[in-house]
Every structure is written in structure tokens, then in C-alpha cells.
Amino acid sequence: MNTIKAAVFDLYGTLFDVYSVRTLCERLYPGNGDVISVMWRQKQLEYTWMRTLMDQYRDFESATLEALRYTCGMLKLPLDADAEAHLCSAYLGLAPFADVPGALQSLRKQGLKTAILSNGSRHSIHRVVANAGLTSSFDHLLSVDEVRVFKPNQRVYRLAMDAMGLEMDEILFVSCNSWDATGAKYFGYPVCWINRNDGVFDQLGVEPDFVVRDVAELASHFSSIAAHA
Numbered sequence: 001m002n003t004i005k006a007a008v009f010d011l012y013g014t015l016f017d018v019y020s021v022r023t024l025c026e027r028l029y030p031g032n033g034d035v036i037s038v039m040w041r042q043k044q045l046e047y048t049w050m051r052t053l054m055d056q057y058r059d060f061e062s063a064t065l066e067a068l069r070y071t072c073g074m075l076k077l078p079l080d081a082d083a084e085a086h087l088c089s090a091y092l093g094l095a096p097f098a099d100v101p102g103a104l105q106s107l108r109k110q111g112l113k114t115a116i117l118s119n120g121s122r123h124s125i126h127r128v129v130a131n132a133g134l135t136s137s138f139d140h141l142l143s144v145d146e147v148r149v150f151k152p153n154q155r156v157y158r159l160a161m162d163a164m165g166l167e168m169d170e171i172l173f174v175s176c177n178s179w180d181a182t183g184a185k186y187f188g189y190p191v192c193w194i195n196r197n198d199g200v201f202d203q204l205g206v207e208p209d210f211v212v213r214d215v216a217e218l219a220s221h222f223s224s225i226a227a228h229a
Helices: 018-028 033-054 060-075 081-090 100-109 122-131 154-164 178-187 215-220 222-228
Strands: 006-009 113-118 140-143 171-175 191-194 210-212
Touching (some): 006 154, 018 033, 018 081, 060 081, 100 215, 122 140, 178 191, 210 215, 215 222
Parallel strands (some): 113 140, 191 210
16 A cells, blocks of 8 residues: 555635635625525535536536525525625635644645645636635645536546546545545545534445544644555
């Protein structure tokens, strides 16, 4: 078995807080910030899965906009062009979780290559990472745009191997989304699930190899995790 040489991270929810958009949602729609951010994210995910199943790919920005329109319609909230633009732009300025910058730096100091493999478009991934000042923290920023399907389609997970020139067992896949971790596990990666909210892993026949509370815990225990991967 090869040594783990790289950590490949999901972006949305794993490194960056998708619910940080609630601040703008609340400002535009007082009293509705939380419900908008939660419904918007769930519908965004559903649309990526549906489009993959229907073989009707559109990029992540399209899924985000379509999900926003659904959410406001469902909640009977007015949505004009300016509000659409401001809210969708908020997804390009998501806040990283507080532990992430230091943990990424620690992993790289330990000699690990790092990458993002995301359902986001090339544009959205680069903008989110750059806006947070974290571009230098990654060797690769990989988008599903390359294969025009969304995770958890198995073709997406192969992108990391191809880009990094590594074998499957040399890459630790890291996600807070259990459906994503499940997809990566079925593909064959050793998987670390970030369980930030004391959740329950999806019951689809596989389990993550490692479970940690946050990226900081992953970084602090990486040598032990790598030895048992």
C-alpha cells in the first residue's frame, strides 16, 4: 500500500461555510436569513443531482441561481434582478471556516499536496479561494466542468488522480458532505469525513475510514491517519 501523498478537499461546506450567505439573506429579507440559506443550499444540491441524472449539465452558477429562484418562490419572497445578482455573488465570497487556513498550512508543511475537487465551476472555485486569500494553499483547483457531470458521479473523482499523477490509495479524500464522502469511498479513495455538526453518516453501504470534527483535527492527527490509510 502506498503512503498518502495528497489530501483532496471538497469546497462547499467542507472548507467554506455555505451558510455564511445568511447574513446577506437576512439583510435583504429580515427574519428569513436562516430558512433561505438552508433551503437554497438543499435545492442547489438537488438540482446538481437531477441534472446529472437527466444528462442536462449546466454549471454551478446556473444551479445556484435556479435554486435561489425556487427558494424565493417557495417562500413567496420578491426577487428582482439586483437581489439575484447580489445573492449569487455572495456564493463567490463564502467565508472559510476559522480552522481552515492554519490547518491547510500545517498539512502542506507536513509535505502533503493539497487540492480542491468541487461541484463548483472553474470560475466559482477560483473566485471563492482567491477572495479568501487561500490560492497558495492548493496545488490544484479541480472543477466538474472538466467532465460535465456533478458529484457523486464516479467520473468526477478520477479527476484528482489524473491531475495529481497519483494512485488512488495515495490520495485522502476529505468532505463534510456524507453523500460526497460516500461517492469517493465507492470510487476507491481512503476517505475522511469532517463531521462538524455531530451528524449521522449516510447509510449507503460504506463508511468513512476516518472521522474528525474539523480540518484542524485532521492536520494535527495526519501522521497517524496516513499510517492507517
